[in-house]
Amino acid sequence: xxxxNDYNRLVMQHSDGIFRFLAxxxxxxxxxxxxxxxxxxxxxxxxMNIDDNKxxxxxxxxxxxxxxxxxxxxxxxxxxxxxxDLQCQKVQNGYSDLKEVLSNxxxxxxxxxxxxxxxxxxxxxxxxxxxxILSLSAQQVKVYxxxxxxxxxQMIGKIENVI
Amino acid sequence: xxxxIDNYEAFLLDDAEGTLSQQDKVGLDAFLxxxxxxxxxxxxxxxxxxxxxxxxxxxxxxNKLLRQKPKVIYYFWKMTAAAAVFVGLIVGGYFLISxxxxxxxxxxxxxxxxxxxxxxxxxxxxxxxxIQPKPQIKTTKQPTAQPTLPIEEPxxxxxVIHSDNLVVYEVDNLIVYEVEATNLVVYEVDNLIxxxxxxxxxxIEDRKADWHRIKNNLSNQLMARVxxxxxxxxxx
Numbered sequence: 142x143x144x145x146n147d148y149n150r151l152v153m154q155h156s157d158g159i160f161r162f163l164a165x166x167x168x169x170x171x172x173x174x175x176x177x178x179x180x181x182x183x184x185x186x187x188x189m190n191i192d193d194n195k196x197x198x199x200x201x202x203x204x205x206x207x208x209x210x211x212x213x214x215x216x217x218x219x220x221x222x223x224x225x226d227l228q229c230q231k232v233q234n235g236y237s238d239l240k241e242v243l244s245n246x247x248x249x250x251x252x253x254x255x256x257x258x259x260x261x262x263x264x265x266x267x268x269x270x271x272x273x274i275l276s277l278s279a280q281q282v283k284v285y286x287x288x289x290x291x292x293x294x295q296m297i298g299k300i301e302n303v304i
Numbered sequence: 305x306x307x308x309i310d311n312y313e314a315f316l317l318d319d320a321e322g323t324l325s326q327q328d329k330v331g332l333d334a335f336l337x338x339x340x341x342x343x344x345x346x347x348x349x350x351x352x353x354x355x356x357x358x359x360x361x362x363x364x365x366x367n368k369l370l371r372q373k374p375k376v377i378y379y380f381w382k383m384t385a386a387a388a389v390f391v392g393l394i395v396g397g398y399f400l401i402s403x404x405x406x407x408x409x410x411x412x413x414x415x416x417x418x419x420x421x422x423x424x425x426x427x428x429x430x431x432x433x434x435i436q437p438k439p440q441i442k443t444t445k446q447p448t449a450q451p452t453l454p455i456e457e458p459x460x461x462x463x464v465i466h467s468d469n470l471v472v473y474e475v476d477n478l479i480v481y482e483v484e485a486t487n488l489v490v491y492e493v494d495n496l497i498x499x500x501x502x503x504x505x506x507x508i509e510d511r512k513a514d515w516h517r518i519k520n521n522l523s524n525q526l527m528a529r530v531x532x533x534x535x536x537x538x539x540x
Contacts, residue, residue, distance in 0.1 A: 152366055280311055288313060291345065
C-alpha cells in the first residue's frame with residue numbers, strides 16, 4: 142500500500158512529466174498546473190486501489206481524463222477539421238520561431254491524436270501501453286499517431302527533428 | 305487482420321517503422337493498389353518527425369504536492385498532551401482545595417428538641433454551609449445520657465447541623481436532612497437523593513427501629529449504598 146514516502150517519491154519522479162504532457166495538450170500552463178495538482182490529489186485519494194507497478198500509466202491516464210473532463214466542462218470541443226483549418230491558416234500567415242510553429246501545430250491536433258503522439262514521443266510508451274492509458278486498441282493508437290504525424294507534417298513542412 | 309479504410313493507417317505506420325509482417329505487406333500493397341487516393345497519404349508520413357520533450361518545462365510547485373502528515377500529527381499530539389496535563393493540574397488542584405474546605409465540620413452539636421423545627425421544606429435545597437447552627441443538643445431517649453453522648457460515640461464523629469426547622473446529619477458520604485415540620489427525611493448519597501415521608505418522630509430516638517424502617521422503605525440499590533454510613537449513623 143502506498144504511504145506518504147511512496148507518494149512523495151512519485152511526485153518528485155513524475156510531476157514534471159505530467160505537467161509537460163498537460164501543458165502540451167492544453168496549450169495553457171496555468172491550466173496544466175491546476176490539472177497536475179488535481180492528478181496528484183486523485184493519486185493520494187486512490188492510493189489504496191493503485192497497483193504499484195502501474196502508477197506511472199495511471200498518472201498519465203488520469204491526466205488525460207482530467208484534460209478531457211476540463212475541455213468538456215469548458216465546452217470548447219471543436220471538430221477536428223476546424224482545428225486543422227484554423228491552425229493551417231495561422232501557420233500560413235507566418236511564424237518565424239520553429240518552437241512556436243510546432244506548439245501551434247500540436248495544439249491544432251484533435252485531443253486523442255495529441256495525447257497519443259505525446260505519450261509516444263515524450264514518454265516512450267509502446268502502442269499497447271498508450272492503448273491502455275487512452276482506453277484504445279493498439280491498432281487505433283497507431284491510426285491516431287499516423288494521422289497526427291501526417292497532419293503535423295502538413296502544417297510545418299518537412300523537418301528532421303522538432304524541439 | 306483484414307485491411308480496411310478504417311485501419312490501413314496502422315499498417316502504413318508499421319510499414320514505415322519496419323515492423324510489418326510479409327503477409328501484411330502483401331495485403332497492404334494490394335489495398336493501396338485498389339485505393340490509389342489513399343496511397344498518396346502514405347507518402348505524407350515522415351517517421352523522422354519526432355517530438356522532443358522540452359525538459360526546461362518543469363512543475364515548480366512540487367513541494368505543495370508533497371505530504372508531511374506524520375510530522376503534523378506528532379506536533380498536535382504534543383500540544384494535546386501538554387493541554388491535557390495542564391487541565392488535569394488545574395482540576396486536580398481545585399478538588400484538593402475543595403476537599404480541604406469541606407472536610408472541616410460546620411458544627412458538631414447534638415440536637416435535643418425536635419419540637420423546635422418549624423420551617424418549610426424549601427430550605428432543604430439550602431447548602432449546609434448556609435444553615436445557622438443552633439446551640440441545642442440532640443438527645444437520645446435517656447436525657448441523663450445526654451452529656452456523655454457527643455464526641456466519643458460514633459455519631460459524635462458525624463456532622464450534625466440543625467436550625468429551627470432542619471437537622472442535617474452527615475456520615476461518610478451520606479447526608480440526612482430531617483425536616484420535622486413536614487415529616488420529611490431526605491437521604492443523599494453520592495449525589496443520589498431520596499425522600500422518606502414516614503414518621504420522623506422516632507428518628508434517632510429509637511435508632512434500631514428507625515434502621516429497620518428505613519431499610520424496609522428504601523430501595524435495594526439505595527440501601528447498598530447507604531448501608532454502611534447508616535449503620536454508623538444509627539450506631540448499629
